[in-house]
Amino acid sequence: MSIVIDIVFETPPTLPAAASIIIGVAFPQRVKMSDVARTAGVSVATVSKVVNGRYGVAAATVERVQQVISQLGYEASLGAQSLRSHRTNVLGILVAEFEPFSTELLKGASKEVAGTGYQLLAYSSGDGGGTSIGWERRSLARLSGTLIDGAVIVTPTVVETKQDFHVVAVDPHTGPSGLPTIDSDNFAGAVLATNYLLSLGHRRIGHLSGRPDLESARLREAGFRKAMADAGVAVDERLVRVGGFRVESAEAPAFELLSLPDRPTAVFAGNDLSAISTMDVARGMGLSVPDDLSVIGFDNVPESALVNPPLTTITQPLQRMGAEALRLLVDLIAGVERSTHIRLPTELVVRSSCRPFPPPPRASLPLTVRPT
Amino acid sequence: MSIVIDIVFETPPTLPAAASIIIGVAFPQRVKMSDVARTAGVSVATVSKVVNGRYGVAAATVERVQQVISQLGYEASLGAQSLRSHRTNVLGILVAEFEPFSTELLKGASKEVAGTGYQLLAYSSGDGGGTSIGWERRSLARLSGTLIDGAVIVTPTVVETKQDFHVVAVDPHTGPSGLPTIDSDNFAGAVLATNYLLSLGHRRIGHLSGRPDLESARLREAGFRKAMADAGVAVDERLVRVGGFRVESAEAPAFELLSLPDRPTAVFAGNDLSAISTMDVARGMGLSVPDDLSVIGFDNVPESALVNPPLTTITQPLQRMGAEALRLLVDLIAGVERSTHIRLPTELVVRSSCRPFPPPPRASLPLTVRPT
């Protein structure tokens, strides 16, 4: 008896009942493949075949299903799709945080991805302060295998390479591991920066380095020391401090540097953010940049041009680095044979935060016209 | 008989066989929950409970499972997790493309998300040229319901609001629908820009508008006309052209504008990118900005300060808009009662692309010092 009742309640799968059609019509919810199937009067398997362009579906059926798809506005769920197929045509860019550096890379990658058939998914672990190390590993574990077909990781500390999953690192914290890598010539850039300050006549030059565990930071400091040595200028170790690469972390060491009785006449900051921080600190101490202190940065993030005075800095081709990273990733996935280490050049960008030392005699320019 | 054979081949679920342990040890692949379960000698259900902090697991078990998790470096798959639980603690930001405008919003959102417990996932449809309309609908359909708990959509044309899924629009193309919205005071900003040009003495002022189907473009043009009318200056309709909001789309109309026999002495471009485009076109025609032509933009993307001459523009607090959008979304999800329409103020940023008209007599400043 009870068996009979059960059968009455269950809709036999062979009968796409009238009730289904009613449901299919009024559907304010997310429309899923089963909705398409029901409305088109076919199975989900058939819809899947149509969606993925598989063979073995009658032309008429394809037609009808596609009709329903566009009518219902169906779009496959990325989550479900990837869980099953392990192929999504989505590439990931994993960052700790969306700040000037990573967003410039993003712009470059975004341009490059056009026409490749991939879409871009940028994922921020939300770990701005670098408090929890291993964000790159966690983000990767969370997204790889499902969701994305490959990843660009920005300034990772460590990345164990999973098999069957392609990863390229941009500006990794440790030196070239086996990982495909894009970076810029940090060493040469640092030499460039230091030589510029030297050429302006500075001799007491300070350096605000990044954390010593970062490869780029190490290289920039090494470049600084090399240029100083080549110029025969001794480095005063009290003028070399760890500034980290963030605005907040640079404040204290910058203050210490500028509080020294014989403070430096110029500072080479490890990156633009710490340079900007240094300028802020200087201003707070009543020092004028560049009159009392020359400051040079590194990176050339857009923000460096927006501060007052505009920051003289070393430019890395950030957008191009993002583009190259994306291209490398695409090639890797496609199995293209190519070199997997790309180093891009750096260049000096002179703006207004540096001045010769000692300062030239200040001429008072007679102002003949004062615009309203 | 055959039944007996079947039973022999199937591993009884009550016996986590020795074979499993071997597999569990050497595992270079992505580690999944079942691996953790096997290694810890519990069921996946128990692991799930531990991962999600559910009650009803012995302290000792929790301990052991957590041990294994960190030892194996297990991280839940976003795809699988969201497919099942419909709750991911990930918020999406949907953009057509990662360009200066959207990346500024991203920076603001990224700062705001810290401490909310959410992570950020920015998704680019890859539709830069605006070729395929409806990218926002497609991206949303692809990610909502799974993967993300809510979304911020940047400059959407249309968005049908799904039930049970929160969406906030930033600078939507159409006027305020029912959708929660963040935008800036486009009208007031346009008045500001126009008044500035008028105050410099300009009367023949051109306007390069956005596409008329965009609300922000309409408002900016309306503000322009209002300011002109209030100043009693007639708008020459030949000086008003559709520039679109992109560098490429602005080139032709800018050229037309500047080729006019009585070309404008100043141009108010609908946004920074078209202003930059206008400056390029002017340069190509041998016109000097600001000497022969004043140009003012709108948005204040970082790039506007990087061009030569630096662009005078109207600033929208882009990062703050991103932050407000994110906060609104979080509140919406949390069910907080609050206003769902936020309009932020615009401001004039004077840089170097505008000059009084007619130009003041050019005084030749005697250069007494020329720095090397």
Place this chain on the structure above:
DNA sequence: ATGAAAGCGCTAACAA
């Protein structure tokens, strides 16, 4: 040419 059924990695009833 089409559909039934299994299963991707996970969560949530419910049983034990």
Place this chain on the structure above:
DNA sequence: TTGTTAGCGCTTTCAT
């Protein structure tokens, strides 16, 4: 306290 079971929405054999 723990495990069994049934799916989430999709793809993919394998029958039919």
